[in-house]
Amino acid sequence: MPKKVVVIGGGIAGIQASLDLADMGFEVHLVERTPSIGGRMAQLDKTFPTNDCSMCILSPKMIMCAGHENVKLHTYSEVEEVRGQFPNLKVRIREKARYVNIAKCTGCGDCIAKCPVKVPDEFEQKLSNRKAIYLPFPQAVPRKVTIDGEVCRMIKTGKCGVCKKVCQAGAIEYDQKDEVVEIDASAIVVATGFDIMDASLLPQYGFGSCKDVVVSLQFERLLSASGPTGGHLTRPSDGRTPKKLAFVQCVGSRDERMHKYCSSVCCMYATKESILAREHVADIDTTIFYMDMRAVGKGFQEFVQRAEKLYGVRYVRSRPASVQPGKDGKGVLVTYETKGLAGEQVTEQFDLLVLCPALLPSRGSKALADRLGLKLDEDGFLVAKDIRHPVDSTRKGVLVCGFACAPMDIPDSVAQASGVAARVAEILQGGG
Amino acid sequence: MARVGVFVCHCGLNIASTVDIEKVVAYARGLPDVVVAEHNLYSCSEEGLSSIRKSIEKNKLDRVVVAACTPRTHEPLFRKTCELAGVNKYLFEFVNIREHCAWIHIKEPLSATDKAEKLIAMGVAKARLLEPQKETESSVIPTAVVIGGGLTGLTAAASLAAQGIDTHLIEREEKLGGVLGDVEVISPEFSKSGDLIGQLVKELKGSRHAKVHLGAKVVAVSGFIGNFEVTVEGKGKQEKIPAGAIILATGAQEFMPKGEYGFKEMPEVVTQLELERRLASGNVPRRAVFIQCVGSRQPGREYCSRICCNASLKNALRIVRTRPDSRVSIIHRDIMSYGTASERLYREASDRGVVFLRYGLERIPKVVRKKDGVVVEVYDETIDEMVDLDTDLVVLATPMVSREDARDLGKLLKVPLDKYGFFLEAHVKLRPVEFATDGVFIAGSARWPSSVTECMGQGLAAAAKASIPIRRGKVVVEAITASADPDRCAACGNCVIACPYEAIEIVEEHGKRYAKVNETKCKGCGTCVAACPNDAMQQRGFTSQQLSSMIDALIKSTEEET
Ligand SMILES: Cc1cc2nc3c(=O)[nH]c(=O)nc-3n(C[C@H](O)[C@H](O)[C@H](O)COP(=O)(O)OP(=O)(O)OC[C@H]3O[C@@H](n4cnc5c(N)ncnc54)[C@H](O)[C@@H]3O)c2cc1C
Numbered sequence: 001m002p003k004k005v006v007v008i009g010g011g012i013a014g015i016q017a018s019l020d021l022a023d024m025g026f027e028v029h030l031v032e033r034t035p036s037i038g039g040r041m042a043q044l045d046k047t048f049p050t051n052d053c054s055m056c057i058l059s060p061k062m063i064m065c066a067g068h069e070n071v072k073l074h075t076y077s078e079v080e081e082v083r084g085q086f087p088n089l090k091v092r093i094r095e096k097a098r099y100v101n102i103a104k105c106t107g108c109g110d111c112i113a114k115c116p117v118k119v120p121d122e123f124e125q126k127l128s129n130r131k132a133i134y135l136p137f138p139q140a141v142p143r144k145v146t147i148d149g150e151v152c153r154m155i156k157t158g159k160c161g162v163c164k165k166v167c168q169a170g171a172i173e174y175d176q177k178d179e180v181v182e183i184d185a186s187a188i189v190v191a192t193g194f195d196i197m198d199a200s201l202l203p204q205y206g207f208g209s210c211k212d213v214v215v216s217l218q219f220e221r222l223l224s225a226s227g228p229t230g231g232h233l234t235r236p237s238d239g240r241t242p243k244k245l246a247f248v249q250c251v252g253s254r255d256e257r258m259h260k261y262c263s264s265v266c267c268m269y270a271t272k273e274s275i276l277a278r279e280h281v282a283d284i285d286t287t288i289f290y291m292d293m294r295a296v297g298k299g300f301q302e303f304v305q306r307a308e309k310l311y312g313v314r315y316v317r318s319r320p321a322s323v324q325p326g327k328d329g330k331g332v333l334v335t336y337e338t339k340g341l342a343g344e345q346v347t348e349q350f351d352l353l354v355l356c357p358a359l360l361p362s363r364g365s366k367a368l369a370d371r372l373g374l375k376l377d378e379d380g381f382l383v384a385k386d387i388r389h390p391v392d393s394t395r396k397g398v399l400v401c402g403f404a405c406a407p408m409d410i411p412d413s414v415a416q417a418s419g420v421a422a423r424v425a426e427i428l429q430g431g432g
Numbered sequence: 433m434a435r436v437g438v439f440v441c442h443c444g445l446n447i448a449s450t451v452d453i454e455k456v457v458a459y460a461r462g463l464p465d466v467v468v469a470e471h472n473l474y475s476c477s478e479e480g481l482s483s484i485r486k487s488i489e490k491n492k493l494d495r496v497v498v499a500a501c502t503p504r505t506h507e508p509l510f511r512k513t514c515e516l517a518g519v520n521k522y523l524f525e526f527v528n529i530r531e532h533c534a535w536i537h538i539k540e541p542l543s544a545t546d547k548a549e550k551l552i553a554m555g556v557a558k559a560r561l562l563e564p565q566k567e568t569e570s571s572v573i574p575t576a577v578v579i580g581g582g583l584t585g586l587t588a589a590a591s592l593a594a595q596g597i598d599t600h601l602i603e604r605e606e607k608l609g610g611v612l613g614d615v616e617v618i619s620p621e622f623s624k625s626g627d628l629i630g631q632l633v634k635e636l637k638g639s640r641h642a643k644v645h646l647g648a649k650v651v652a653v654s655g656f657i658g659n660f661e662v663t664v665e666g667k668g669k670q671e672k673i674p675a676g677a678i679i680l681a682t683g684a685q686e687f688m689p690k691g692e693y694g695f696k697e698m699p700e701v702v703t704q705l706e707l708e709r710r711l712a713s714g715n716v717p718r719r720a721v722f723i724q725c726v727g728s729r730q731p732g733r734e735y736c737s738r739i740c741c742n743a744s745l746k747n748a749l750r751i752v753r754t755r756p757d758s759r760v761s762i763i764h765r766d767i768m769s770y771g772t773a774s775e776r777l778y779r780e781a782s783d784r785g786v787v788f789l790r791y792g793l794e795r796i797p798k799v800v801r802k803k804d805g806v807v808v809e810v811y812d813e814t815i816d817e818m819v820d821l822d823t824d825l826v827v828l829a830t831p832m833v834s835r836e837d838a839r840d841l842g843k844l845l846k847v848p849l850d851k852y853g854f855f856l857e858a859h860v861k862l863r864p865v866e867f868a869t870d871g872v873f874i875a876g877s878a879r880w881p882s883s884v885t886e887c888m889g890q891g892l893a894a895a896a897k898a899s900i901p902i903r904r905g906k907v908v909v910e911a912i913t914a915s916a917d918p919d920r921c922a923a924c925g926n927c928v929i930a931c932p933y934e935a936i937e938i939v940e941e942h943g944k945r946y947a948k949v950n951e952t953k954c955k956g957c958g959t960c961v962a963a964c965p966n967d968a969m970q971q972r973g974f975t976s977q978q979l980s981s982m983i984d985a986l987i988k989s990t991e992e993e994t
């Protein structure tokens with residue numbers, strides 16, 4: 001009987017760890033709390049520094065993971081409790097009711113078309129709406145719909161039932177209940193990734209009060225061909241194409257009052273998004289307000305130079321003091337200080353402003369760490385056991401990787417995830 | 433007669449916004465032997481794949497053409513779908529209408545559509561002539577070789593040994609630890625490197641699965657995944673090590689300034705590693721100025737070496753923490769303290785009075801000799817003024833550069849390097865520790881300058897990857913290989929010389945001499961086919977007949993237009 005490993009978090013780190021562990025012959029249970037695996041990478045348009053289409057390189061991995069004979073997916077699920085000691089861990093997983101029988105659902109989407117309830121779409125970063133019964137994105141794995149019990153009329157009031165009527169496969173089950181499964185696991189991998197800070201906590205940057213202020217992850221969706229604007233870069237206030245674009249780095253990160261650490265990936269993704277914006281709108285002017293341009297990876301400096309020289313991106317070393325709505329509530333006015341002691345305050349008008357907010361340990365990661373008995377550092381990220389064991393957590397048999405450990409980009413997350421697989425193999429071989 | 437199915441992908445709007453999908457599908461329906469042509473929003477999604485599978489079964493297809501994106505990422509997926517539907521995976525043909533049509537001709541939708549049709553016509557022509565292939569398996573030698581005994585190699589080797597895999601660690605110096613041998617404490621925790629290296633060495637020495645070769649050089653590598661032979665030379669002896677997988681962890685070295693900032697002329701000017709050695713021996717300067725990016729982030733060596741700012745922050749803190757009377761400045765272009773822990777060190781350094789001054793390439797600092805020590809003259813961008821810093825020591829933070837013999841090693845292992853001499857992984861985003869060559873892996877600062885935790889993470893990752901074929905005990909051998917028709921072959925030997933994998937030899941069978949390909953060694957590169965003057969050498973899946981049919985199809989589709 002192969003030994004079992006539970007992987008928590010189905011982003012690129014969790015997917016990679018699962019694939020390697022499965023290839024090594026372990027039985028992997030991948031637990032993802034949203035309806036699909038993929039994590040943040042599924043939301044990105046392209047990836048720096050090669051500008052590979054994110055979904056195009058991720059999708060095959062998602063499918064291979066789901067199709068692997070040694071991987072069992074538990075999507076829309078959470079780990080509730082872990083009992084026992086390494087190597088005899090009992091992991092209780094709650095598979096939340098989707099009100100859809102996923103063995104029957106074909107993912108055809110007929111129900112979605114007919115559902116009368118609309119709510120803001122989390123995958124699209126609330127730039128558009130989804131239905132109460134939904135598929136988070138077209139390439140979702142598994143490709144099965146989910147009913148959002150919080151908003152579904154039938155679940156809440158008992159009056160509707162349209163989806164059940166149109167479903168040819170008979171997959172809708174309004175009386176479905178949560179299910180709890182328990183896995184006897186030999187090891188656990190935590191790869192719960194990140195969430196983006198609520199930028200309205202810093203009102204001086206205008207998020208929420210100015211229509212044409214968006215956050216970086218929203219901007220990824222605005223660039224994406226499968227996003228809410230069909231890949232046409234437009235601004236929210238009037239749907240016009242922006243000609244003057246700006247980014248503000250370190251919104252709430254490297255900031256004493258908010259989050260002290262550096263989120264590591266923003267300098268690069270802002271540069272990437274600037275290049276992509278120019279590819280969408282040939283005559284767009286882009287400015288990036290930054291503190292230090294942290295381009296430390298392979299090909300990153302060249303990428304920044306390309307943005308500057310070939311795509312005309314203007315890098316301004318300054319932290320804007322305030323953002324006001326522009327005339328008639330369209331566009332924004334950004335006030336910032338120019339370089340040097342002789343620097344003066346200037347106010348510049350932009351059509352669209354993108355904020356790069358701090359990237360935080362994912363929502364609920366403190367509670368999960370408590371449940372698993374893991375230590376977090378002062379910034380809320382998972383702490384490694386010691387210098388000799390960089391991917392071991394503070395609890396024996398629990399390994400950690402990806403953004404949940406510290407801010408890091410995709411290749412670093414992938415490398416660490418594979419590293420976790422090696423450690424699992426070591427400790428289960430009898431090593432320390 | 434073949435029954436061909438053509439599946440055209442929208443790739444959301446990636447293809448569909450440029451290429452007229454309906455038109456292309458209609459065109460494909462009219463091609464010879466095409467039984468069905470369909471289109472999908474995302475062919476690679478679960479829905480897309482299951483609809484392709486259903487169509488193969490329903491229409492009894494025996495040849496499948498997908499017109500979508502690139503085989504580099506997606507071929508395995510579609511091949512697998514064919515297999516699931518009962519069609520040999522080598523009866524699948526991939527046509528790339530995204531990169532080759534939609535993206536590159538994004539401004540010319542008509543021509544892009546026309547080109548897509550032509551490429552599909554060619555793909556269909558070839559598909560009709562495809563033949564099923566059988567994959568063979570070969571066994572895997574259950575041993576790994578790790579080249580380089582620095583932190584990364586030690587971590588990889590210790591992991592493999594702990595996994596119960598016999599591992600040889602090859603280090604050319606007489607001692608293990610690499611660069612860390614000169615670095616006493618490691619940021620961000622200020623742990624002792626000696627303890628870390630010591631522990632790793634102890635684990636290796638205590639393992640019956642690990643063998644360490646010191647003072648040993650790799651002189652030859654032959655074979656392929658599962659069946660390598662690594663020849664190691666040292667102390668006058670040569671040893672041939674059979675291995676299933678190889679990990680490269682040969683690290684990088686500190687760039688030596690070429691006289692910049694008075695280096696070599698003034699004894700007060702040293703490199704970071706020299707400072708490390710001095711601090712280790714208790715020689716702590718009172719006043720120090722660090723100059724960052726010496727020899728990097730400038731024309732000729734554009735990259736940022738990732739670890740130098742953190743090394744300077746660490747050493748600045750070691751000075752100010754031990755000497756309250758100290759005065760330390762760091763002259764930089766950007767402080768690269770990315771992440772959580774390094775940013776904490778940056779903050780602590782500022783709080784403890786380390787002065788940070790920013791310079792630009794237009795006005796680089798100067799080191800000037802004065803009567804009692806040296807002065808660093810720097811134009812500080814932030815305050816727009818010249819500042820003179822009296823100091824006892826100037827520390828040049830230079831980048832990590834590739835080892836001089838990295839290219840030679842690359843040749844031995846047939847793996848590529850980037851323009852700076854760092855080894856080039858198979859895919860920068862998703863395959864960070866793999867080479868395109870199966871069975872050979874890369875980790876640590878030989879790939880890119882990395883911190884201690886990053887090096888160790890990659891070392892572990894490479895150990896995971898290397899262990900997979902060894903655990904399985906067998907690997908699938910490439911089916912797309914070459915073979916010579918003995919009747920046509922004149923045994924001229926051109927192919928033997930051309931083959932980069934030493935896979936071909938001239939044999940004599942039944943009184944006939946001809947070129948014979950060792951299929952387990954053949955990588956299917958096709959070089960021998962081009963070298964053959966008699967059309968005797970053919971590559972499976974790319975035969976002359978198949979390729980000619982593609983050209984014929986192209987000519988035909990062009991003639992139809994005019
Ligand atoms: C705007 C933006 C652009 C970016 N662009 C790039 C780029 O171009 N290139 C690049 O290399 N990097 C980029 N990044 C960084 C990249 O997104 C991360 O490196 C990567 O997503 C980290 O992967 P992960 O798997 O660790 O975390 P995530 O992608 O966050 O995945 C974590 C997964 O765990 C799940 N999860 C969380 N908590 C739980 C729980 N308790 N139980 C079960 N499941 C849980 C989440 O739902 C999610 O699916 C960008 C980031 C942002 C914000």
Ligand SMILES: Cc1cc2nc3c(=O)[nH]c(=O)nc-3n(C[C@H](O)[C@H](O)[C@H](O)COP(=O)(O)OP(=O)(O)OC[C@H]3O[C@@H](n4cnc5c(N)ncnc54)[C@H](O)[C@@H]3O)c2cc1C
Nearest residue numbers: 580582583584604610611618619682683684876877883884
């Ligand atoms: C001055 C300085 C200070 C640093 N401080 C810190 C710090 O505080 N914190 C931190 O996290 N990181 C720090 N680093 C980074 C870290 O030390 C290195 O990135 C890491 O040690 C590199 O390990 P490695 O094994 O990849 O390479 P190396 O240490 O270079 O090891 C490679 C080994 O391979 C051997 N080798 C090379 N070629 C061959 C061959 N052909 N055959 C056989 N053997 C070969 C070499 O002899 C060497 O032993 C610092 C680096 C420097 C230069």
